[in-house]
Amino acid sequence: MMLAANISAQSSFELSGYWLPGNPRTTLLNGFESNPSSFSLLKDWGLTMLYGSDFSNSITSNLYLISLSKRIGSSFLTARYTPGYQKDFVFNNGQSIVLHDSTTQPLDSKFSYKELFGLGYSYKFSDKVSAGFTFRYFTQDFNQESVYPVFSDTLYLVRENDDEKADFWRGDIGVNYSPSNLISLSFSTLNLLNVNANTVDPQISRYELKNDKGFLAEVSFSPTKYLGLNLLYETSKDWMAGLNNFFNAFNGDFGISVTAFHDQYQTPYIAGIIPAISFSTKLFGISLSGVKYFSNRNVVHAFSDFQNSGLDNIINNRYSSDKAVLTLTFTLNTIPERSVEFLDVNILNEIFPILSDNYLDKPFAIAKVVNVTDHVVNAKPSSRIEGLNNGKIESPVVTILPHDTVEVPFYTIIPASYDKKKAGISYVDFYLNTTNEDPDDQTQKPILINGINSWDGKVVNLRYFIKRDYEYSMNYAKNILSRYKGELDTMSYALSIFYKARILFNNFVSNLVYAANPNAEADYVQFPHETMQLKGGNCDDLSVCYSSLLESVGIQTALVDYKPVNGIGHVNVLVNTQLSPEQARLITQNDSKYFIRKNEAGHAEIWIPVETTSLTNFEKAWDLGAQKFDEDALDNLGLAKGNVQIVDVY
Amino acid sequence: MLKIFLFILAFAGFVPAQTFKVEKLSGKASAQIGTSEKWTAVSVNESLPANSMVETGKNSFIRVDNGKIIFTLKGSSALPLANLKKMSLNDLILALAMEDMLNAPKKKQEANSKNTAVYGAQINGIKSPVVETDDFGVKRLNGAVQLAESGFRESAVVDAKDTYRKYPAVKNIASFRIYFADVLAGLGLNEDAYDEYKQIQSLKLTSVQAKQVKNKMDELATKMLKK
Numbered sequence: 001m002m003l004a005a006n007i008s009a010q011s012s013f014e015l016s017g018y019w020l021p022g023n024p025r026t027t028l029l030n031g032f033e034s035n036p037s038s039f040s041l042l043k044d045w046g047l048t049m050l051y052g053s054d055f056s057n058s059i060t061s062n063l064y065l066i067s068l069s070k071r072i073g074s075s076f077l078t079a080r081y082t083p084g085y086q087k088d089f090v091f092n093n094g095q096s097i098v099l100h101d102s103t104t105q106p107l108d109s110k111f112s113y114k115e116l117f118g119l120g121y122s123y124k125f126s127d128k129v130s131a132g133f134t135f136r137y138f139t140q141d142f143n144q145e146s147v148y149p150v151f152s153d154t155l156y157l158v159r160e161n162d163d164e165k166a167d168f169w170r171g172d173i174g175v176n177y178s179p180s181n182l183i184s185l186s187f188s189t190l191n192l193l194n195v196n197a198n199t200v201d202p203q204i205s206r207y208e209l210k211n212d213k214g215f216l217a218e219v220s221f222s223p224t225k226y227l228g229l230n231l232l233y234e235t236s237k238d239w240m241a242g243l244n245n246f247f248n249a250f251n252g253d254f255g256i257s258v259t260a261f262h263d264q265y266q267t268p269y270i271a272g273i274i275p276a277i278s279f280s281t282k283l284f285g286i287s288l289s290g291v292k293y294f295s296n297r298n299v300v301h302a303f304s305d306f307q308n309s310g311l312d313n314i315i316n317n318r319y320s321s322d323k324a325v326l327t328l329t330f331t332l333n334t335i336p337e338r339s340v341e342f343l344d345v346n347i348l349n350e351i352f353p354i355l356s357d358n359y360l361d362k363p364f365a366i367a368k369v370v371n372v373t374d375h376v377v378n379a380k381p382s383s384r385i386e387g388l389n390n391g392k393i394e395s396p397v398v399t400i401l402p403h404d405t406v407e408v409p410f411y412t413i414i415p416a417s418y419d420k421k422k423a424g425i426s427y428v429d430f431y432l433n434t435t436n437e438d439p440d441d442q443t444q445k446p447i448l449i450n451g452i453n454s455w456d457g458k459v460v461n462l463r464y465f466i467k468r469d470y471e472y473s474m475n476y477a478k479n480i481l482s483r484y485k486g487e488l489d490t491m492s493y494a495l496s497i498f499y500k501a502r503i504l505f506n507n508f509v510s511n512l513v514y515a516a517n518p519n520a521e522a523d524y525v526q527f528p529h530e531t532m533q534l535k536g537g538n539c540d541d542l543s544v545c546y547s548s549l550l551e552s553v554g555i556q557t558a559l560v561d562y563k564p565v566n567g568i569g570h571v572n573v574l575v576n577t578q579l580s581p582e583q584a585r586l587i588t589q590n591d592s593k594y595f596i597r598k599n600e601a602g603h604a605e606i607w608i609p610v611e612t613t614s615l616t617n618f619e620k621a622w623d624l625g626a627q628k629f630d631e632d633a634l635d636n637l638g639l640a641k642g643n644v645q646i647v648d649v650y
Numbered sequence: 651m652l653k654i655f656l657f658i659l660a661f662a663g664f665v666p667a668q669t670f671k672v673e674k675l676s677g678k679a680s681a682q683i684g685t686s687e688k689w690t691a692v693s694v695n696e697s698l699p700a701n702s703m704v705e706t707g708k709n710s711f712i713r714v715d716n717g718k719i720i721f722t723l724k725g726s727s728a729l730p731l732a733n734l735k736k737m738s739l740n741d742l743i744l745a746l747a748m749e750d751m752l753n754a755p756k757k758k759q760e761a762n763s764k765n766t767a768v769y770g771a772q773i774n775g776i777k778s779p780v781v782e783t784d785d786f787g788v789k790r791l792n793g794a795v796q797l798a799e800s801g802f803r804e805s806a807v808v809d810a811k812d813t814y815r816k817y818p819a820v821k822n823i824a825s826f827r828i829y830f831a832d833v834l835a836g837l838g839l840n841e842d843a844y845d846e847y848k849q850i851q852s853l854k855l856t857s858v859q860a861k862q863v864k865n866k867m868d869e870l871a872t873k874m875l876k877k
Contacts, residue, residue, distance in 0.1 A: 581818050589687045591786075592703065592730065596815045598755045604818060623685040630701070634812075635732055637741060640748035 012216060013316040015050060015064060016327045017276030017289045018230055018242030018259040032080070034232055034240070036188035036216065037132040037174025038120030040076050042069055045332040052084070052325035057298055062086075064315075064325065076132070078120035085115040087314045091303035097147050097157060107145040107159075109303070111207060113314050114139045122176075131175040140166040142204045164200040166208045169193070174216075183221050190214040190234060212236070238263050252281040257289075266318050268294050278327075285329040290322070297321045339434040340379045341441045343368040343405060347428070350448035351388065352456050354464045354525075356414035363395075363409030365445070367430060371400035379440075380433040383410045387426045388418065388449060408432075421451040455525045455540070459561035459571055460647045462525065462540060466548040467649075469528040473545075474552035476532070480507045481553060497555055498577045498587050501610070502618040504549045509615045512536055542612035543571045547649055550575060560609060561645040562632055572611045572625050574646060579606040593626040595634070668700040670714040670731050677710025677725065702731050705789060721800060728786060729793030730809065737804035739837060745808045746842055752815070787817025791826045803833050824853045828863065835870060844870045 012034045032038065040046075046069035053061045064084030070077050093109040115138050122132025142164040147157045174188030194211035214235035221229045228244035242259040255278040263271045276289035301319060313320075345367040352358075371377045377400050382392040395411045410430060428447050431439040455461060466473075481488065484503050488496050512535050526534065526541040528548040537545070547557040556576035562569055579586065581596055581604050588594065594606045609625030610618070629644075638644030672679075672694050680689040682703040689705065692712060698704065705728040706712055713722045714731065723729050737745075790813040798806035810830045814821050821827065827850045834843035847867045855863065 581816050584816065589689070590682055590685055590703070591816050592701070593685050594816075596752065598753055600755055602755045604815070626685050627701070630732075634748075637744045637748060639751060640744035 012232055012234060012238070012240055013261065013313055014240075014259070014274070015052065015289065015291065015315065015323065015325045016287055017257040017274045018232065018240050019228070019244055019255070019257055019276075019278075032078075032118050032120060032134045032136060034216075034218065035174070035186070036134050036172035036190075037130070037176055037186065038076060038078055038122040038134050039130050039132060039174070039176040039186070040069065040071075040078075040122065042071050042076065042331065043337070045070055047330045047332075048080075049328045050084070050325055051328075052323050054321045054323055056321040074124040076120075076122045076124070079117070080120075081117045082115050085314055086113065087317065087319070088112045089306060089319075091306065093144060093303065095146070097159070107147065109145065110141075110143040112139075112141040112143075113209065114141075115314055128178050129176070131173070133171060133173040135169055135171045138168055138170060138209060140168075140208055142166065142200065142207060164204045165198055166196065166200045166205065167198060168209075168211075169195040170211070171195075181222065183219065185220075186216075186218040188216045188218075190216055190236075236264060250279075252279055254279050255287070261316070263313070263316065266293075266295065270294065271316075280329070283331060285327075285331075287327040289325045289327065291316075291320070291325070292322050293320065337436075338440045339373045339377045340369050340371055340400060340432045342430065342432065342443045343370055345410075345430050345443055345445050347445055347447050349456075350450055351385065351412075351414075352450050352454050352461075353388070353414045353418045353420070353452050354455065354468065355461050356416070356418075356464065358461070358464075359412045359414060361411070363411055364447075365410040365428065365430070367408045367410065367432075368405055369398070369400065369408045369432060370405045371402055374402050376401055377434055379408065381408045381410055382431045382433065383412060384429045384431075385412060385426060385447060385449070386428070387420075387424070388412070388414065390415075392431060419452050420449075421453060423448060423450045423454060425449075450523075453524050453526065453530075455523050457523060459559055459569075459645070462544055462559055462571065463647065463649050465525050465527055465544045466551060469548055470552055472527075472529040473548040476528075477504055477549045477553045480504060494579055494583060495586055498575075498579065498608075500553060501550055501555055501575045501577070501608075504553075505546060505610065505612075505618040505621060508546055508549060509617070509621075512542075512615055539571045539613050543573050546610070546612045547573050551649055557649050558607070559647040559649065560629065560633070561647055562628070562638070563643050563645070565643070570628075572609060572613070572628070574607045574609050574629075577606045577608060580604060581606060592630050593622060595629070668716050669697045670700065670702070670716045670734070672696045672698065672712060673715045673720070674713035674722075675711075678707030679710055679712040679723075680705050698731060700731050700734075704729055704731060705786075722796075723793060724796055726789055727792035727796060728789035729797065730812075733794075733797060733805045733809045734802065735805055736802065737808065739804060742804040742807060742837070743839070745804075745811070746839070749811050749815075787813055787820035788823070790817070791820055791823070795826070795829060798830075798833050803837060806830070807833055807837075822853055824850060824855050824859050827853065828859060831863075831866070835866065840870045840874050844874070 014031050014034050016031070018034060048065065048067045048069070050064035050066075051061070052064055053059050062084035065080055065082045067078060067080030089111040091109045091111075092106045096104045096106040098104050115136055118134055118136035120132065120134040122130050124130040144162045145159060146162055147159050150156055150158050170191060171193030172189045173192060174186060176184065176186045178184040191211045191213045200208070216232065216234050218230065218232045220231075223229075226246045228242075228246075230242040230244070232240040238261075240259060240261040242257055244255055244257045246253050246255045248254075255276075257274075257276040257278070259274040259276070260270050261272060261274070262269055266272075272291060272293040274289055274291050276287055278285060278287035280286070295318075297320065345365055347365045349364060351364060365383070367381065369379060369381075371379075379398045379400055381395040381398065383389075383395070384392045389412065393412045395409060398406060398408050400406050425446055426449050428445050430443050430445065432441045434440050455465070481500060481503060484499075488499065491499060511532060525544060526537050528545040531537045531541045531545040543559055547559065550557050550573075556578075558574040558576075560572050560574055562571070576597070577587065577594075584591065584594060584606055587606075587608075594608050596604045597607050599605050608622055609629040611621045611624035611628065614621040614624045632638045633644040636643070639646070672692055675692060675694050679692045681692045681698050682689050682705075683699055684701045692698070692704070698714065700716075704712060704714070704723060706723055706725050708726050710725045711722055713720065714734075715721075716734070719734055721734055791810060794806045794809040794813060797809060807830060810826070827846065831843050831846040831850060834846060844867060847863050847870070850863050851860075851867075
């Protein structure tokens with residue numbers, strides 16, 4: 001009578017040694033035994049082969065494993081074929097037949113256990129967390145010889161093979177968590193799912209691999225870039241511990257590893273070690289490992305031993321022999337390697353399309369970018385704002401030191417044709433390129449694009465409204481001035497500027513009948529043609545319009561920004577008469593109505609303040625402008641204190 | 651931004667808070683109020699707004715009083731009444747900084763393209779007329795000197811600087827320049843005074859003036875070195 005054997009399905013054991021799980025320098029890509037979640041840092045394709053020899057009484061060589069792996073986005077897939085994961089037993093089942101020549105013929109039992117193939121999938125949720133599962137297919141073949149009598153003319157015995165199969169699927173899940181580069185944790189099930197493909201005689205089923213459920217926990221610690229300590233523990237109290245050391249040489253990584261393992265069904269307590277050496281590059285890896293058991297393996301075991309202690313692991317059990325294993329790995333990376341990554345992108349401000357020139361030298365967004373390589377990288381940032389840019393707008397190249405994080409500014413170009421009046425939420429695509437055509441990294445952020453009339457409230461930026469409607473203003477101003485051609489032609493050129501300013505103002509205000517500005521908002525400014533069409537506006541609109549008319553005929557202007565006092569600010573216009581101080585009496589007998597500024601050549605010129613909201617006449621507007629300028633800018637030292645600012649339009 | 655009507659309301663009520671009463675008057679005096687183009691004769695007991703410019707004729711004088719300050723402007727002088735005020739030294743330093751700002755040549759702006767119009771060219775061969783304003787400039791300097799002598803040294807410097815900007819011809823009168831440089835030195839503004847003396851050295855100076863300027867510069871240099 002046979003006793004129940006204690007056989008469990010394949011649990012953790014690595015023929016190539018126990019390396020840092022998921023480490024790209026590890027040559028073995030598909031160690032389902034210690035990695036049921038199929039976690040890997042492979043970037044694209046991977047092919048692995050394990051070939052080795054068993055040093056029993058005779059040396060037998062096997063192809064242990066061949067596998068193919070592929071990453072698709074955040075998913076990682078593996079399929080493996082394991083012809084060498086096999087253990088065969090031949091027993092004398094205790095029965096024998098005596099032949100007619102009195103010789104005895106024993107009857108044998110042959111048990112064969114195989115793991116044929118496996119499939120794995122894992123998903124990377126983030127740089128820290130991934131999870132997955134594996135399915136592995138096992139076959140069990142139980143063959144027993146027996147004799148049975150056949151009654152005919154004579155009684156004779158027939159020898160027959162009873163063959164039973166007990167194939168099954170095993171499925172496990174796992175999760176990996178790497179809170180930092182220093183440490184990594186893994187948790188997995190053991191024998192979570194066991195699905196039988198067929199059933200066997202109850203007499204045989206007791207020799208099947210058991211499916212006791214359990215858990216496996218791993219911790220890997222890398223105190224330095226070149227050192228790894230790994231510990232794996234199963235709820236069955238088996239464990240495996242590995243020490244890895246790496247160093248760079250010949251443009252690759254050399255690794256030395258030693259793994260000790262404990263198996264409750266083997267003696268001594270540490271059943272054996274697996275020393276291994278490896279060399280890996282970006283394209284391939286090779287490792288040579290050995291399995292050395294501390295107990296004598298070249299002995300013949302009785303069937304009763306098998307019945308009593310059973311089989312705990314197909315490739316690592318009390319009947320296993322010492323092994324030497326060569327592992328070859330090839331990696332094919334058709335995915336561009338990522339050298340730089342976005343850590344964060346900060347949109348500095350909403351987009352004001354009118355401030356087009358601003359964005360050429362002032363970034364609209366700043367990104368934090370990290371160089372993830374060991375070498376200096378030149379990152380080419382670019383962006384595309386949906387609804388604003390047709391293509392990518394490149395920003396200056398940034399050089400980033402290895403593993404350094406820098407702030408990268410993003411600039412953009414606002415097309416001159418942009419004329420949308422309504423604001424809207426759009427999005428920006430940010431790209432980082434290094435050596436590849438495809439971006440190393442990209443990200444997307446929402447952004448508010450204001451209408452073309454929107455303004456950021458800074459008087460210095462009113463200049464852009466003046467510039468934008470230059471052609472309209474030029475036609476308008478020239479049309480007006482042509483009516484005074486005779487008068488202007490006979491006038492001193494020096495005085496003509498002053499008179500042109502007066503003619504244009506008087507004509508400008510004569511066309512304005514004050515009407516409440518329908519868009520009288522702090523952040524909305526009318527273009528000159530809109531002010532003329534609407535026949536009104538606030539101080540921003542009127543100053544922009546008058547300044548634009550003057551600039552369009554070559555008269556220099558500046559905007560006077562009276563900073564808000566009690567929340568109320570104001571803008572009016574300064575006009576450069578280009579008269580020298582000695583010529584002041586040509587236009588006024590009152591020296592408080594002008595002030596002197598030096599031009600680029602250092603020559604003093606007379607500038608006059610004009611209050612554009614005075615919809616009366618030039619003289620009155622000049623008086624009002626001068627009074628306010630004298631009081632706020634000069635007498636109260638507003639220019640010195642920063643309460644008043646002169647903003648040159650050009 | 652302020653809406654139009656708000657601004658018009660603000661300007662409609664624009665009246666300088668302070669007024670000066672003409673207490674005494676001898677000879678000829680006139681005033682230009684605010685931004686008015688006209689000079690009008692002044693009479694005793696007349697109230698003049700603070701934004702008035704007062705001018706006196708030869709051998710004349712006018713005394714004004716705003717309740718806090720009584721000031722007599724002598725003959726051949728002109729003074730903006732707004733400058734009749736006590737200024738702190740800090741305010742003077744700010745005003746001098748503003749002066750430097752205004753006197754600094756305008757910088758080209760890079761953000762916008764340059765206007766294509768031609769500035770400053772003469773057309774039709776007409777020569778630009780020049781009006782001599784020295785007299786009024788001198789009058790204003792006379793007024794500024796009296797302001798300083800009355801204890802309003804800071805306001806006097808501001809007034810003089812404004813005059814020099816608007817009437818550049820009077821910058822060549824060394825005696826005034828030396829006087830106001832002395833005022834700056836007296837206020838302890840050694841670096842401003844030193845710069846002023848240095849510019850004065852380029853004027854036509856009498857030997858006495860030249861020696862005076864040099865001594866002052868040496869004296870200031872010694873003071874500044876000791877700091």
